[in-house]
Amino acid sequence: MTLAADEALAHAQEALSDTYGHLSQVVQAMPGALIVLQGDGTIVEINPAASELLEVSAEELLWNSVEPYLGEGHPSVGQLFAQLRRPTEEAARFETGWRTGTGRRIQVLFSGRLLLGSPTRLVCVLLDITEQKRLEVDLRHAQKLEAVGQLATGIVHEISTPIQFIGDRVHAIERALARIIGPSTAPSDDPVRSEEHTSEL
Numbered sequence: 001m002t003l004a005a006d007e008a009l010a011h012a013q014e015a016l017s018d019t020y021g022h023l024s025q026v027v028q029a030m031p032g033a034l035i036v037l038q039g040d041g042t043i044v045e046i047n048p049a050a051s052e053l054l055e056v057s058a059e060e061l062l063w064n065s066v067e068p069y070l071g072e073g074h075p076s077v078g079q080l081f082a083q084l085r086r087p088t089e090e091a092a093r094f095e096t097g098w099r100t101g102t103g104r105r106i107q108v109l110f111s112g113r114l115l116l117g118s119p120t121r122l123v124c125v126l127l128d129i130t131e132q133k134r135l136e137v138d139l140r141h142a143q144k145l146e147a148v149g150q151l152a153t154g155i156v157h158e159i160s161t162p163i164q165f166i167g168d169r170v171h172a173i174e175r176a177l178a179r180i181i182g183p184s185t186a187p188s189d190d191p192v193r194s195e196e197h198t199s200e201l
Contacts, residue, residue, distance in 0.1 A: 033108075033126040038119065041065045041077035053108075053128055056101035071097030071105065080122060084114045095129065107133045 033050035035043055043061050051058045054069055066077065074096045075083070083089050092112040097105055108126040115121040 030125075033128075035061075035066065035124045035126065036115070037066055037077055037122040037124065039077070039081055039122075041067050044121065050126070053106070053126060054098070054100050055104065060101070069098050069100070071099055073097070074110075077122065080112055081114070081120070084112065084122070098126070106130045 028047055030047055030049055033053040034045070034047040035050050036045035038044055043064060043066050046058060046061055048058075051061060054061065070076070075092075080092055084092060090113065092110070094110055096108060096110050098108050099105055106128060107130045109129050111125045111127075113123050115123050
């Protein structure tokens with residue numbers, strides 16, 4: 001091999017190493033949790049965000065099964081591999097539940113895509129949406145309370161109007177009866193009527 005070929009090869013290897021190092025830094029800095037799986041569900045690669053999200057050390061995660069962390073109703077790794085091998089399915093994206101190493105339940109936005117090769121890997125990215133889901137539940141609860149409050153206000157208004165009307169009619173009837181029958185000899189609870197009764201005496 002000539003000197004020029006050696007230099008070209010060394011330059012290409014250096015560029016490749018720089019690219020790999022840059023990509024590695026990007027993966028390590030990702031805010032989302034990155035988990036790469038084998039077909040049997042074994043975790044072969046993670047980034048720091050995955051360890052933080054699942055509350056498990058990298059040593060405990062790597063080369064162990066991902067199954068203990070999948071929530072109820074989550075597709076198995078085998079199902080995901082089968083789904084993404086279909087020509088019409090390039091990626092999987094859905095909201096689902098996972099479990100952390102401490103047993104805490106979390107809600108995540110799951111994205112998965114096959115990395116074709118030998119062997120084929122499943123590249124998964126998880127975004128923690130637990131707090132967002134909690135806020136959505138709180139918002140729906142507040143909206144329900146607001147709707148109940150508006151309904152109660154409307155009911156009170158609908159009830160108070162006829163009650164006021166009936167009260168006015170009762171007072172009118174009482175005044176009419178007082179004019180027909182004359183003043184009552186019984187003590188009155190109405191201060192104005194009591195005063196009128198006293199003055200007449």
